[in-house]
Structure formats: structure tokens, C-alpha cells
Amino acid sequence: MPSIQVRPATLRDAKAIAQIHSLSVQAAYEGIVPQAQLKAMSPEKSQAYWREAIEYCEPQVHVALEDDRIVGFVGFDRSRDEKSRPTTGEIWAIYAAPTHWSKGVGLALWDAARDGLQEEGCTTVTAWVPLRNERAMRFHELAGFKREMTTAKTAVVGGCKIEEVRLQRPLP
Template sequence: MRATSEDAHDIAQVHVLAWQAAYEGIVPAEHLAIQSVAKREAAWREAIATGTPEILVAKADDQLVGWIAFGPSRDKNAGSKAAEVWAIYVAPSHWSRGVGRLLWLHARERLAEQGYESVSVWVLAENTRAMKFYRAAGFVAEPTGQKEVMMAGKSLQELRYETALNG
């Protein structure tokens, strides 16, 4: 289901919890420790209000347990038919239960309806769990899709994965 402004706090909470769990040992601990639900809530509230990116949420027993944000590709030189998964996070308590896959399938359907032909996602090279998820969902690593990001003084590599939407 599409996110509403009432979901912003829960989206932010899942974002911080999943970020801290997924990136433990990858991102410097001091950077993980300063993640703020309040700051993320403000950003997600604004995104929900503007509609960019589009955000879908998954709930279990009336609790938000995951979400996916997607829209046009933010990559330079991306064509108008190229989309991007901007972020997808599932509460660690719900990992490996199909929540992420369900969110991806709904987002994929929405992107195809909107006329996109391909979709990409950037993944930290050390995040083997995420890479396994994307490969299972049909994404493949793009050979030239690499970039460096800095987090708390640590250089990290991101890899670009992509898949076609027509089929």
C-alpha cells in the first residue's frame, strides 16, 4: 500500500533499525550510532507529501515492517525509461520472511505501469545480504556501475545492479 503521512515515523524507525543492523561491520560504528529517527522522519514526511520517490509500505498485524522507495533513476545520463529503487528496508525482525520480495514485486508492477523499461539499485559492495536479495529478484551487476562513497571517513564502494521490466 502507498505510504501516507501517518507512516512517516514508522518508516523512519524501520529505516534506522534496518540500517544499523544491515551495515554493522560495514559502516563505521560511530556513523551508525548517530542515525536519527526524527531527522529521517522529517525527510520521509516531505517525500510522502511530494510523491517523489513513491513509497510503498508493508504491514503485519497493523505494524509497519518494511517499505520501498522508487522513482526515476537519479543516475547521470539515465534515460526517461530508466527507474531506480532508491531504498528498500525491512525491520530486522521480519528479514527472510518475504516482505522485501513482496515490496519489490509491487514496486516493479507500478514502475512497469508508469512506462519504465529498466530499474537499477545501488548496493554497498560489502552488503552481501542485499546483493543476494537483488540477484534473486532478477537484478544483475552492471560491470561499469561502481562508485565510491565516504561515510564517517571510510571509503566504501557501491555497485549498480539492474534489471529489465519488460518480461
């Protein structure tokens, strides 16, 4: 199996990131978000967001590559939560192409994000994960994140309300 390489994203990567984001959301949220809303989440709608994120480094975006093909991405930066400490980082988004789930892509992206957050002086990291997204919940918990159940809130994904919870872990 080819190894996964991770590098900072460039503007040329925005289209591939948007495509992976769309495919991954559609697969990950199947049964959680109605099919009509999932189909409406097109790559064209998120490509501008990812171009801007890459251009302004908010969040920082890295891509995972297998044989020079983008197979996943992660967006990370300081926490967006209002009352968080300046040393708290956040995984804003982490997705692998569904064809590459359980193949080490997420771990490679997590390693890159963790290293980047540590370089920024972060001592803890958080992520918001839908309670019903068992795959994402399991991934984060295997990476050492713990649920903060008192943070549960309702978010809107594709026009549908879902419950999500913040997970947190220290950065060594």
C-alpha cells in the first residue's frame, strides 16, 4: 500500500478539497441528514470557502496525498469557541475520501494538525463532532479526545439540525 504524504494546501488544491468534502459529508451523514439536503451539498458551494481558507490561512489547511492524488484534508487553527484560552487549538474539519477510510489518511492528517498546533503554542485541541456520526466519534476517541457532554449543542448541516458535542485532548 502506498504511503500517505501530508503537505500544506495550495490554491490549486481547493477544487479537490471541495470534492472530497462533499463526497465525505454525503457518506458520513447518510442516515443523519436527509438525502435531499446531502445531494444539495455540492463541491461548487464549498470550493470558494476552501480557496479563501487556503489563501488567508484561516484555518490552516493541509492535504493528504497518495501517489500525488489528494485523498483527504484537515483544517485547523485556534479555537473558535468564545471562552477558550489562546492556547486552545481546534480541528475545524478533517475528512478523507470515502474510498480511503480506515487506511491511515485521518491519522496522517491528525499528526500534521497536531504538529502545526503545537508549533503555534497550543496546549490543548478541540473538535466538534456530531453525536450520531459514530465513525468520526470513534476516530477522535482513538486519537485521545474525550467527550465534553456539557457542551452538546444543535448545529445546522445542510439545512438539517443535528446534535454535536465538543471533544478535547491535551497536546503533549
